[in-house]
Amino acid sequence: MDQPYDIYQERCPTRMVLDRLADKWALLILDRLRDGPVRFNHLRRDIAGISQKVLSQTLKKLERDGLISRQVFPTVPVTVEYALTGLGRTLTDTVAALAHWAEANMDAVLAAQKAYDSIGR
Amino acid sequence: MDQPYDIYQERCPTRMVLDRLADKWALLILDRLRDGPVRFNHLRRDIAGISQKVLSQTLKKLERDGLISRQVFPTVPVTVEYALTGLGRTLTDTVAALAHWAEANMDAVLAAQKAYDSIGR
């Protein structure tokens, strides 16, 4: 049962999908939505350092890819909630694994960088 | 046992690590090295679409982070082999999971894009 797709091929559509996933902000947003819907400005505050433009763009891309949904509430001021879709939820474990790896192995990476920089000079 | 790091904080070092991992080419390289050492030009040919410059840069960053090792053989012409380090090997399952998700769920993503584009117009 071979997959009909090969991610190593340039024109394979899986490349586009990987490209979307291989984005720091997209990963952080997906991870942040794990526990339920979150509003725009709440995301902006939680994910320190993201700009409004990039948050807006990234949310749009994720929505287009069917990974998150956008719901507008006619409150005042208007409220917009973003949530994972069923498809998006199938990704969260993998995304969380990446984030967890980063947290768990950060010391090793920092040590490696230090060693590399002191030798390579 | 709380982690001392919070990936949502802007100046947290885990952000740097996530940043490195959130790179299409880095993920493809790490995945490609799963089965053993590979030479520079072999990588270039296998990972269709990558340029020499980007391959060279990405390999350097991964080496600096301690995820891959670089070994030069004084053959003629010189041969350079890249391989996963122990640290890099702890990542491969997660990376493979991402690539596998992309291959498995690509149809759903493409369908979502089509639906989004036809409505949003």
Added chain:
DNA sequence: CTGATAGGTTTCTGTTGGAAACCATGTATC
């Protein structure tokens, strides 16, 4: 001396990223 191979670096240019300003809407404040 032309070409091929290996592993890069350099140059140029178009796309992207982030910072900051701006905008529309409505509500509360003075």
Added chain:
DNA sequence: GATACATGGTTTCCAACAGAAACCTATCAG
């Protein structure tokens, strides 16, 4: 009525980065 604040964005500007293509160094084959 002017001022300020909140929401959820868009626009503008500039610096950084990505990719394509050319170039480089070295060695060997013909």
